[in-house]
Amino acid sequence: xxxxxxxxxxxxxxxxxxxxxxxxxxxxxxxxxxxxxxxxxxxxxxxxxxxxxxxxxxxxxxxxxxxxxxxxxxxxxxxxxxxxxxxxxxxxxxxxxxxxxxxxxxxxxxxxxxxxxxxxxxxxxxxxxxxxxxxxxxxxxxxxxxxxxxxxxxxxxxxxxxxxxxxxxxxxxxxxxxxxxxxxxxxxxxxxxxxxxxxxxxxxxxxxxxxxxxxxxxxxxxxxxxxxxxxxxxxxxxxxxxxxxxxxxxxxxxxxxxxxxxxxxxxxxxxxxxxxxxxxxxxxxxxxxxxxxxxxxxxxxxxxxxxxxxxxxxxxxxxxxxxxxxxxxxxxxxxxxxxxxxxxxxxxxxxxxxxxxxxxxxxxxxxxxxxxxxxxxxxxxxxxxxxxxxxxxxxxxxxxxxxxxxxxxxxxxxxxxxxxxxxxxxxxxxxxxxxxxxxxxxxxxxxxxxxxxxxxxxxxxxxxxxxxxxxxxxxxxxxx
Numbered sequence: 001x002x003x004x005x006x007x008x009x010x011x012x013x014x015x016x017x018x019x020x021x022x023x024x025x026x027x028x029x030x031x032x033x034x035x036x037x038x039x040x041x042x043x044x045x046x047x048x049x050x051x052x053x054x055x056x057x058x059x060x061x062x063x064x065x066x067x068x069x070x071x072x073x074x075x076x077x078x079x080x081x082x083x084x085x086x087x088x089x090x091x092x093x094x095x096x097x098x099x100x101x102x103x104x105x106x107x108x109x110x111x112x113x114x115x116x117x118x119x120x121x122x123x124x125x126x127x128x129x130x131x132x133x134x135x136x137x138x139x140x141x142x143x144x145x146x147x148x149x150x151x152x153x154x155x156x157x158x159x160x161x162x163x164x165x166x167x168x169x170x171x172x173x174x175x176x177x178x179x180x181x182x183x184x185x186x187x188x189x190x191x192x193x194x195x196x197x198x199x200x201x202x203x204x205x206x207x208x209x210x211x212x213x214x215x216x217x218x219x220x221x222x223x224x225x226x227x228x229x230x231x232x233x234x235x236x237x238x239x240x241x242x243x244x245x246x247x248x249x250x251x252x253x254x255x256x257x258x259x260x261x262x263x264x265x266x267x268x269x270x271x272x273x274x275x276x277x278x279x280x281x282x283x284x285x286x287x288x289x290x291x292x293x294x295x296x297x298x299x300x301x302x303x304x305x306x307x308x309x310x311x312x313x314x315x316x317x318x319x320x321x322x323x324x325x326x327x328x329x330x331x332x333x334x335x336x337x338x339x340x341x342x343x344x345x346x347x348x349x350x351x352x353x354x355x356x357x358x359x360x361x362x363x364x365x366x367x368x369x370x371x372x373x374x375x376x377x378x379x380x381x382x383x384x385x386x387x388x389x390x391x392x393x394x395x396x397x398x399x400x401x402x403x404x405x406x407x408x409x410x411x412x413x414x415x416x417x418x419x420x421x422x423x424x425x426x427x428x429x430x431x432x433x434x435x436x437x438x439x440x441x442x443x444x445x446x447x448x449x450x451x452x453x454x455x456x457x458x459x460x461x462x463x464x465x466x467x468x469x470x471x472x473x474x475x476x477x478x479x480x
Contacts, residue, residue: 001171003075004056010073014046016178018204020165020195021185022158024053024076025066030388031211032066034458035185037277040071041462045470048073050177052165055080077172079165081157129299130225131381132218137227147226154224155190155232162194169198178202180474184240185209189233192240205245205473208266211274212250216257218382219301241265245473248272248465251409254384268472272465273386273413275458276394276451282363282370284397290325290441292401292434293372295365296389297332302378303424304329304336306403308348310430314438315350322352325438330357330368373441374399374434379424383408390414391458394450399437403430413456418447 005026019039023032032053039049055078056062067076137144169182182199184191184206192208199206215234220226241247244266249255255271292311298304311327314320333341333356345354360368369375375393377400386409393400400419404410411421420433440446454460470476 004078005067006075007070008072010048013048015180016048017181017183018050018179019183020052020191022054022188024051026056026062026064027059028061028063034211034274036066037458038462039074041466043071043073045466051076052079052168079168082160082164129219129221135225148228151224151226151228158188159190162190166194166198173202179204181205181207183207183209187212189214193236196240196243206243207246208240208244209248213254213384251384251386252412253409270468272461274391275456275461276391277458279395281395282367284370290438291372292327292374292376293369294376295330295369298336301381304378305348306424306427306430308345308350309427310434312349313431314435325353327354331359369396372398374401377402379403386410386413397446397449399447417450
């Protein structure tokens with residue numbers, strides 16, 4: 001087989017590993033960044049990588065420059081998205097759904113309000129996702145049937161790609177490729193189950209890398225919020241773990257939750273966070289104003305109100321104006337639960353101090369963040385995950401304010417650092433911390449970037465991973 005991209009081979013390779021991950025360069029998904037960067041540590045240790053990833057022809061957007069960041073010894077093979085039964089079923093259903101919406105619109109007129117889901121759904125469900133505790137199935141509710149069908153279509157399509165990847169892996173093996181280990185990285189998590197029997201046939205240890213939970217999800221997208229997701233995924237997860245040698249989770253709480261949910265195999269388990277990556281940061285311009293910045297998206301649980309309320313208290317205590325303090329958002333940040341950010345800011349008494357900016361390119365985002373004094377991570381109700389922006393923020397000489405609970409994965413990762421992790425319900429503590437930093441700012445002081453701590457770097461985390469693979473999985477006594 002011919003790779004769609006390959007770097008120069010290593011002069012004296014130690015061996016070759018197989019990595020199967022749906023997201024990888026030239027795709028732009030953040031999930032592909034993990035192994036794009038960790039591949040360099042593998043290469044430095046003498047390991048060549050064969051990567052099976054989504055065929056670039058199926059990508060809506062590409063960034064070819066990410067391919068050229070790959071180190072020597074990497075070959076990338078494209079796995080097309082196969083046409084499956086899910087595609088056959090989905091197309092007529094989508095047409096029927098669109099027709100039903102048009103008929104309803106004509107019947108009720110242009111002034112009709114949002115359609116009822118007929119599920120008794122909460123506002124949280126209607127706006128995009130459902131907490132696991134609220135997911136159930138009632139056969140008398142049509143929406144529950146459609147969620148179950150959507151779930152089957154979604155999982156069937158991902159499983160079809162994973163099985164295609166398994167066949168590509170077998171073809172490479174027949175062509176003479178030999179692998180010291182098979183690594184699968186998800187989501188999509190179906191690759192773990194599909195490649196587990198392949199690893200056994202190769203007589204290679206299977207390493208399961210979970211960038212996010214599989215069945216331990218704390219929320220599901222509303223359209224697939226069905227118990228069927230957990231039933232189907234649970235069976236696959238148990239099979240994958242039973243055949244693996246090493247489970248890798250990206251946060252400590254996630255790993256502990258997996259220990260409780262799946263005792264026994266695999267024998268080896270560890271945490272490998274994402275971490276910060278070295279990157280050229282634009283020079284900081286004039287900073288006469290105390291700037292508070294957020295870059296990214298505002299999802300269902302990213303409530304900005306605690307931040308606004310805390311800022312209002314600081315503004316009132318010191319009689320500040322927008323020339324003294326400003327709060328800026330960049331990205332998909334226009335609204336939260338049906339209310340614009342500007343409207344929420346006005347309701348919180350900080351309207352003139354708040355501004356939203358459209359999504360920018362990478363350089364624009366870096367420039368935006370480089371002007372801030374405080375970088376904020378808004379609250380999320382998934383305490384097993386660490387927002388990727390937290391690691392990105394570490395590159396900048398700015399205070400890091402994380403709105404999260406004390407037992408969250410983010411709080412544990414940032415323990416013993418200068419970052420402030422504060423419960424979003426504790427508005428007074430938020431205000432006090434902003435007031436403290438404002439005082440430091442007025443004295444001309446800014447913090448040292450957290451990227452000086454190698455424990456939180458992706459390289460440092462990758463070194464831990466390959467130490468474990470070589471010592472505990474491959475039982476190698478020394479490195480090259």
